[in-house]
Amino acid sequence: MSRLEHLRHKPPQSLERPRELVLALPQLRSNVNLSRIVRAAGCCGVPRIYTCGKPKIDREVARDAVDTVEIIAHRSLPPVLKNLKAEGYALVGLEQTTHSQSLYEFAFPRRTALVLGHERQGLTDDVLALLDAAVEIPVYGQPFAHNVATAAAMALYEYCRQFPNG
């Protein structure tokens, strides 16, 4: 193989059209988890994250994504999801449920709101009732469930793999 040299400041890949992916999540227990999600979303070109409560983003964790990803906080998630649905977003929950499809096989609609659950409670019944689909990440060993920010990273990756140019 040709000699590999580390590229320190490689420019990002450009999108042919803006990402139509947004994230929606309840108030998480951990602002670090939220901040990690913001960084990953920024790297993926996601323009907006809808959340609840009074989110505090840790700039040390989220880095420059704090300046590029819009964070919109509401009091609760269901009205946000209803608005997103009215704007044509498919509501896709990331959760182990009775009818989840494998993330390996799920074809994301381009216009998707990826709905994430709370670290402990996951997606609540009022949110599950609004979803168009649920996807889950196959797990093979302990602790049998991914951290929410880790799971979000995997789903963000899969969406971008399916829409590499936006």
Next chain:
Amino acid sequence: MSRLEHLRHKPPQSLERPRELVLALPQLRSNVNLSRIVRAAGCCGVPRIYTCGKPKIDREVARDAVDTVEIIAHRSLPPVLKNLKAEGYALVGLEQTTHSQSLYEFAFPRRTALVLGHERQGLTDDVLALLDAAVEIPVYGQPFAHNVATAAAMALYEYCRQFPNG
């Protein structure tokens, strides 16, 4: 869609054969990043992680993966990588380099040692020189590079997607 119900203790997917994926990484700056990687590796059925220094795994972060993923620490990474290569592992670095292939397109050998870099330095030249291949995750926005544990999660996911049964 059928009514979705959250499954709280879904059993993991069983592997038809043990995972032949291992991770190899230098001593990271952050034991939290390492612990997050251990949890994700546990969920993916990865049996072993090779690292350097005196790793401290935070059980709050890694959860039960601390009991299932073997952590092997050496003084430096190159001898570990040479041993893995002698055992038939392809050494695949996760790094933006002059010759990295996109993770979207890279076909992992089943027997792979995924080599991760330090948060600041990335993969060092002595490690890059030993690799069989380098892969990178396309990024589309700020901060133009994923956190090491986030990137590891995406690469673990992609490997498992290619080898869903081990």
